[in-house]
Amino acid sequence: MDSYKQKIISFYQKHRRLPGYKEIMELTGFKSKNAVYKLINKMVEVGLVQKDAQGRLTPNRLLNEVPMLGLVEAGIPTMIDDELTDTINLDDYLIVHRDESFVLEVKGDSMIDEGIKEGDLVVVEKKKNAREGDIVIARVDGGWTMKYLRRKNGKNYLEPANKNYRPI
Structure with missing residues:
Protein backbone atom coordinates (compact mmCIF):
# COMPACT_ATOMS: atom_id res chain seq x y z
CA MET A 1 0.00 0.00 0.00
CA ASP A 2 2.92 2.39 0.66
CA SER A 3 3.84 2.75 -3.03
CA TYR A 4 0.18 3.39 -3.94
CA LYS A 5 -0.12 5.84 -1.06
CA GLN A 6 2.96 7.73 -2.27
CA LYS A 7 1.59 7.92 -5.83
CA ILE A 8 -1.70 9.35 -4.56
CA ILE A 9 0.10 11.84 -2.29
CA SER A 10 2.29 12.94 -5.23
CA PHE A 11 -0.83 13.39 -7.40
CA TYR A 12 -2.48 15.44 -4.63
CA GLN A 13 0.58 17.66 -4.18
CA LYS A 14 0.87 18.28 -7.92
CA HIS A 15 -2.81 18.85 -8.72
CA ARG A 16 -4.07 20.08 -5.29
CA ARG A 17 -6.93 17.59 -5.49
CA LEU A 18 -7.38 13.88 -4.97
CA PRO A 19 -7.49 11.61 -8.03
CA GLY A 20 -10.75 10.03 -9.19
CA TYR A 21 -11.30 6.28 -9.61
CA LYS A 22 -10.07 6.26 -13.21
CA GLU A 23 -6.97 8.29 -12.30
CA ILE A 24 -6.23 5.93 -9.38
CA MET A 25 -6.47 3.00 -11.81
CA GLU A 26 -3.91 4.72 -14.06
CA LEU A 27 -1.61 5.60 -11.13
CA THR A 28 -1.66 2.12 -9.63
CA GLY A 29 -2.03 -0.03 -12.73
CA PHE A 30 -5.19 -1.63 -11.32
CA LYS A 31 -7.45 -3.19 -13.93
CA SER A 32 -10.72 -3.00 -11.98
CA LYS A 33 -12.66 -0.38 -10.08
CA ASN A 34 -13.20 -2.97 -7.35
CA ALA A 35 -9.45 -2.94 -6.61
CA VAL A 36 -9.56 0.87 -6.43
CA TYR A 37 -12.59 0.67 -4.13
CA LYS A 38 -10.66 -1.65 -1.77
CA LEU A 39 -7.61 0.64 -1.84
CA ILE A 40 -9.77 3.68 -1.05
CA ASN A 41 -11.38 1.87 1.88
CA LYS A 42 -7.91 1.00 3.19
CA MET A 43 -6.84 4.65 2.80
CA VAL A 44 -9.92 5.74 4.77
CA GLU A 45 -9.15 3.11 7.42
CA VAL A 46 -5.57 4.36 7.94
CA GLY A 47 -6.67 8.02 7.94
CA LEU A 48 -5.07 9.19 4.71
CA VAL A 49 -8.41 10.32 3.26
CA GLN A 50 -12.00 10.52 4.39
CA LYS A 51 -15.36 10.44 2.65
CA ASP A 52 -17.80 13.32 2.93
CA ALA A 53 -21.60 12.94 3.20
CA GLN A 54 -21.87 12.55 -0.59
CA GLY A 55 -19.18 9.85 -0.66
CA ARG A 56 -16.53 12.10 -2.21
CA LEU A 57 -12.95 11.72 -1.05
CA THR A 58 -11.47 14.57 0.92
CA PRO A 59 -7.87 14.88 2.11
CA ASN A 60 -7.11 14.13 5.71
CA ARG A 61 -4.44 15.71 7.85
CA LEU A 62 -1.81 13.19 6.74
CA LEU A 63 -1.75 14.67 3.23
CA ASN A 64 -0.65 18.06 4.57
CA ILE A 95 -5.10 27.17 10.31
CA VAL A 96 -6.95 27.02 13.61
CA HIS A 97 -10.52 26.78 12.31
CA ARG A 98 -10.31 25.06 8.91
CA ASP A 99 -14.06 25.33 8.21
CA GLU A 100 -13.90 29.10 8.72
CA SER A 101 -10.72 29.68 6.69
CA PHE A 102 -9.91 30.49 3.09
CA VAL A 103 -7.01 31.83 1.01
CA LEU A 104 -6.84 35.13 -0.90
CA GLU A 105 -4.20 36.44 -3.30
CA VAL A 106 -2.97 39.93 -2.43
CA LYS A 107 -3.33 42.72 -4.99
CA GLY A 108 -1.70 46.06 -4.23
CA ASP A 109 1.00 47.30 -1.89
CA SER A 110 -0.80 48.92 1.05
CA MET A 111 0.54 46.25 3.47
CA ILE A 112 4.12 46.12 2.14
CA ASP A 113 5.72 47.35 5.38
CA GLU A 114 4.21 44.29 7.09
CA GLY A 115 5.95 42.11 4.49
CA ILE A 116 2.70 41.38 2.64
CA LYS A 117 3.41 41.92 -1.05
CA GLU A 118 1.36 41.77 -4.24
CA GLY A 119 0.92 38.17 -5.33
CA ASP A 120 1.31 36.77 -1.81
CA LEU A 121 -1.27 34.27 -0.61
CA VAL A 122 -2.85 35.01 2.76
CA VAL A 123 -4.82 32.60 4.92
CA VAL A 124 -7.94 34.32 6.27
CA GLU A 125 -10.01 33.09 9.19
CA LYS A 126 -13.58 34.41 9.37
CA LYS A 127 -14.30 35.98 12.76
CA LYS A 128 -17.14 38.06 14.09
CA ASN A 129 -14.93 40.09 16.43
CA ALA A 130 -11.50 41.40 15.50
CA ARG A 131 -9.17 42.97 18.04
CA GLU A 132 -7.48 46.31 17.69
CA GLY A 133 -4.19 45.75 15.87
CA ASP A 134 -5.38 42.67 13.95
CA ILE A 135 -4.89 42.57 10.20
CA VAL A 136 -8.41 42.28 8.83
CA ILE A 137 -10.23 41.89 5.53
CA ALA A 138 -12.85 44.63 5.70
CA ARG A 139 -15.68 45.74 3.45
CA VAL A 140 -15.39 49.39 2.43
CA ASP A 141 -17.69 51.13 -0.07
CA GLY A 142 -18.80 47.82 -1.59
CA GLY A 143 -15.25 46.47 -1.98
CA TRP A 144 -12.83 44.55 0.22
CA THR A 145 -9.45 45.61 1.58
CA MET A 146 -6.76 44.28 3.91
CA LYS A 147 -5.57 46.65 6.64
CA TYR A 148 -4.84 46.90 10.36
CA LEU A 149 -7.93 47.43 12.50
CA ARG A 150 -7.38 50.46 14.75
CA ARG A 151 -9.60 52.16 17.33
CA LYS A 152 -9.45 55.76 18.48
CA ASN A 153 -11.99 57.52 20.69
CA GLY A 154 -14.39 54.57 20.36
CA LYS A 155 -14.29 54.65 16.54
CA ASN A 156 -12.84 51.97 14.26
CA TYR A 157 -10.64 52.80 11.30
CA LEU A 158 -8.37 50.89 8.92
CA GLU A 159 -4.67 51.63 8.73
CA PRO A 160 -2.38 50.54 5.88
CA ALA A 161 1.18 49.30 6.41
CA ASN A 162 2.55 51.69 3.79
CA LYS A 163 3.24 55.37 4.45
CA ASN A 164 2.05 56.21 0.90
CA TYR A 165 -1.56 55.40 1.88
CA ARG A 166 -3.91 57.10 4.31
CA PRO A 167 -6.09 55.42 6.93
CA ILE A 168 -9.69 54.71 5.98
Missing part, protein backbone atom coordinates in the same frame (compact mmCIF):
# COMPACT_ATOMS: atom_id res chain seq x y z
CA GLU A 65 2.37 16.86 6.53
CA VAL A 66 5.90 18.04 5.77
CA PRO A 67 9.15 16.47 6.95
CA MET A 68 10.84 17.83 10.06
CA LEU A 69 14.60 17.37 9.82
CA GLY A 70 15.74 18.59 13.21
CA LEU A 71 17.07 21.75 14.82
CA VAL A 72 18.84 24.81 13.49
CA GLU A 73 20.96 27.04 15.70
CA ALA A 74 20.03 30.69 15.99
CA GLY A 75 23.53 31.35 17.33
CA ILE A 76 26.71 29.50 16.39
CA PRO A 77 26.29 27.69 13.04
CA THR A 78 26.00 23.89 13.21
CA MET A 79 25.26 21.13 10.73
CA ILE A 80 21.63 20.24 9.96
CA ASP A 81 20.92 16.53 9.96
CA ASP A 82 19.29 15.46 6.69
CA GLU A 83 17.68 12.50 8.41
CA LEU A 84 13.93 12.70 8.87
CA THR A 85 13.09 13.08 12.57
CA ASP A 86 9.34 13.55 12.31
CA THR A 87 6.58 15.07 10.22
CA ILE A 88 4.41 18.01 11.18
CA ASN A 89 1.12 19.23 9.81
CA LEU A 90 1.25 22.88 8.77
CA ASP A 91 -2.47 23.20 9.41
CA ASP A 92 -1.70 22.88 13.13
CA TYR A 93 0.35 26.07 12.91
CA LEU A 94 -1.42 28.04 10.19
Whole structure:
Protein backbone atom coordinates (compact mmCIF):
# COMPACT_ATOMS: atom_id res chain seq x y z
CA MET A 1 0.00 0.00 0.00
CA ASP A 2 2.92 2.39 0.66
CA SER A 3 3.84 2.75 -3.03
CA TYR A 4 0.18 3.39 -3.94
CA LYS A 5 -0.12 5.84 -1.06
CA GLN A 6 2.96 7.73 -2.27
CA LYS A 7 1.59 7.92 -5.83
CA ILE A 8 -1.70 9.35 -4.56
CA ILE A 9 0.10 11.84 -2.29
CA SER A 10 2.29 12.94 -5.23
CA PHE A 11 -0.83 13.39 -7.40
CA TYR A 12 -2.48 15.44 -4.63
CA GLN A 13 0.58 17.66 -4.18
CA LYS A 14 0.87 18.28 -7.92
CA HIS A 15 -2.81 18.85 -8.72
CA ARG A 16 -4.07 20.08 -5.29
CA ARG A 17 -6.93 17.59 -5.49
CA LEU A 18 -7.38 13.88 -4.97
CA PRO A 19 -7.49 11.61 -8.03
CA GLY A 20 -10.75 10.03 -9.19
CA TYR A 21 -11.30 6.28 -9.61
CA LYS A 22 -10.07 6.26 -13.21
CA GLU A 23 -6.97 8.29 -12.30
CA ILE A 24 -6.23 5.93 -9.38
CA MET A 25 -6.47 3.00 -11.81
CA GLU A 26 -3.91 4.72 -14.06
CA LEU A 27 -1.61 5.60 -11.13
CA THR A 28 -1.66 2.12 -9.63
CA GLY A 29 -2.03 -0.03 -12.73
CA PHE A 30 -5.19 -1.63 -11.32
CA LYS A 31 -7.45 -3.19 -13.93
CA SER A 32 -10.72 -3.00 -11.98
CA LYS A 33 -12.66 -0.38 -10.08
CA ASN A 34 -13.20 -2.97 -7.35
CA ALA A 35 -9.45 -2.94 -6.61
CA VAL A 36 -9.56 0.87 -6.43
CA TYR A 37 -12.59 0.67 -4.13
CA LYS A 38 -10.66 -1.65 -1.77
CA LEU A 39 -7.61 0.64 -1.84
CA ILE A 40 -9.77 3.68 -1.05
CA ASN A 41 -11.38 1.87 1.88
CA LYS A 42 -7.91 1.00 3.19
CA MET A 43 -6.84 4.65 2.80
CA VAL A 44 -9.92 5.74 4.77
CA GLU A 45 -9.15 3.11 7.42
CA VAL A 46 -5.57 4.36 7.94
CA GLY A 47 -6.67 8.02 7.94
CA LEU A 48 -5.07 9.19 4.71
CA VAL A 49 -8.41 10.32 3.26
CA GLN A 50 -12.00 10.52 4.39
CA LYS A 51 -15.36 10.44 2.65
CA ASP A 52 -17.80 13.32 2.93
CA ALA A 53 -21.60 12.94 3.20
CA GLN A 54 -21.87 12.55 -0.59
CA GLY A 55 -19.18 9.85 -0.66
CA ARG A 56 -16.53 12.10 -2.21
CA LEU A 57 -12.95 11.72 -1.05
CA THR A 58 -11.47 14.57 0.92
CA PRO A 59 -7.87 14.88 2.11
CA ASN A 60 -7.11 14.13 5.71
CA ARG A 61 -4.44 15.71 7.85
CA LEU A 62 -1.81 13.19 6.74
CA LEU A 63 -1.75 14.67 3.23
CA ASN A 64 -0.65 18.06 4.57
CA GLU A 65 2.37 16.86 6.53
CA VAL A 66 5.90 18.04 5.77
CA PRO A 67 9.15 16.47 6.95
CA MET A 68 10.84 17.83 10.06
CA LEU A 69 14.60 17.37 9.82
CA GLY A 70 15.74 18.59 13.21
CA LEU A 71 17.07 21.75 14.82
CA VAL A 72 18.84 24.81 13.49
CA GLU A 73 20.96 27.04 15.70
CA ALA A 74 20.03 30.69 15.99
CA GLY A 75 23.53 31.35 17.33
CA ILE A 76 26.71 29.50 16.39
CA PRO A 77 26.29 27.69 13.04
CA THR A 78 26.00 23.89 13.21
CA MET A 79 25.26 21.13 10.73
CA ILE A 80 21.63 20.24 9.96
CA ASP A 81 20.92 16.53 9.96
CA ASP A 82 19.29 15.46 6.69
CA GLU A 83 17.68 12.50 8.41
CA LEU A 84 13.93 12.70 8.87
CA THR A 85 13.09 13.08 12.57
CA ASP A 86 9.34 13.55 12.31
CA THR A 87 6.58 15.07 10.22
CA ILE A 88 4.41 18.01 11.18
CA ASN A 89 1.12 19.23 9.81
CA LEU A 90 1.25 22.88 8.77
CA ASP A 91 -2.47 23.20 9.41
CA ASP A 92 -1.70 22.88 13.13
CA TYR A 93 0.35 26.07 12.91
CA LEU A 94 -1.42 28.04 10.19
CA ILE A 95 -5.10 27.17 10.31
CA VAL A 96 -6.95 27.02 13.61
CA HIS A 97 -10.52 26.78 12.31
CA ARG A 98 -10.31 25.06 8.91
CA ASP A 99 -14.06 25.33 8.21
CA GLU A 100 -13.90 29.10 8.72
CA SER A 101 -10.72 29.68 6.69
CA PHE A 102 -9.91 30.49 3.09
CA VAL A 103 -7.01 31.83 1.01
CA LEU A 104 -6.84 35.13 -0.90
CA GLU A 105 -4.20 36.44 -3.30
CA VAL A 106 -2.97 39.93 -2.43
CA LYS A 107 -3.33 42.72 -4.99
CA GLY A 108 -1.70 46.06 -4.23
CA ASP A 109 1.00 47.30 -1.89
CA SER A 110 -0.80 48.92 1.05
CA MET A 111 0.54 46.25 3.47
CA ILE A 112 4.12 46.12 2.14
CA ASP A 113 5.72 47.35 5.38
CA GLU A 114 4.21 44.29 7.09
CA GLY A 115 5.95 42.11 4.49
CA ILE A 116 2.70 41.38 2.64
CA LYS A 117 3.41 41.92 -1.05
CA GLU A 118 1.36 41.77 -4.24
CA GLY A 119 0.92 38.17 -5.33
CA ASP A 120 1.31 36.77 -1.81
CA LEU A 121 -1.27 34.27 -0.61
CA VAL A 122 -2.85 35.01 2.76
CA VAL A 123 -4.82 32.60 4.92
CA VAL A 124 -7.94 34.32 6.27
CA GLU A 125 -10.01 33.09 9.19
CA LYS A 126 -13.58 34.41 9.37
CA LYS A 127 -14.30 35.98 12.76
CA LYS A 128 -17.14 38.06 14.09
CA ASN A 129 -14.93 40.09 16.43
CA ALA A 130 -11.50 41.40 15.50
CA ARG A 131 -9.17 42.97 18.04
CA GLU A 132 -7.48 46.31 17.69
CA GLY A 133 -4.19 45.75 15.87
CA ASP A 134 -5.38 42.67 13.95
CA ILE A 135 -4.89 42.57 10.20
CA VAL A 136 -8.41 42.28 8.83
CA ILE A 137 -10.23 41.89 5.53
CA ALA A 138 -12.85 44.63 5.70
CA ARG A 139 -15.68 45.74 3.45
CA VAL A 140 -15.39 49.39 2.43
CA ASP A 141 -17.69 51.13 -0.07
CA GLY A 142 -18.80 47.82 -1.59
CA GLY A 143 -15.25 46.47 -1.98
CA TRP A 144 -12.83 44.55 0.22
CA THR A 145 -9.45 45.61 1.58
CA MET A 146 -6.76 44.28 3.91
CA LYS A 147 -5.57 46.65 6.64
CA TYR A 148 -4.84 46.90 10.36
CA LEU A 149 -7.93 47.43 12.50
CA ARG A 150 -7.38 50.46 14.75
CA ARG A 151 -9.60 52.16 17.33
CA LYS A 152 -9.45 55.76 18.48
CA ASN A 153 -11.99 57.52 20.69
CA GLY A 154 -14.39 54.57 20.36
CA LYS A 155 -14.29 54.65 16.54
CA ASN A 156 -12.84 51.97 14.26
CA TYR A 157 -10.64 52.80 11.30
CA LEU A 158 -8.37 50.89 8.92
CA GLU A 159 -4.67 51.63 8.73
CA PRO A 160 -2.38 50.54 5.88
CA ALA A 161 1.18 49.30 6.41
CA ASN A 162 2.55 51.69 3.79
CA LYS A 163 3.24 55.37 4.45
CA ASN A 164 2.05 56.21 0.90
CA TYR A 165 -1.56 55.40 1.88
CA ARG A 166 -3.91 57.10 4.31
CA PRO A 167 -6.09 55.42 6.93
CA ILE A 168 -9.69 54.71 5.98
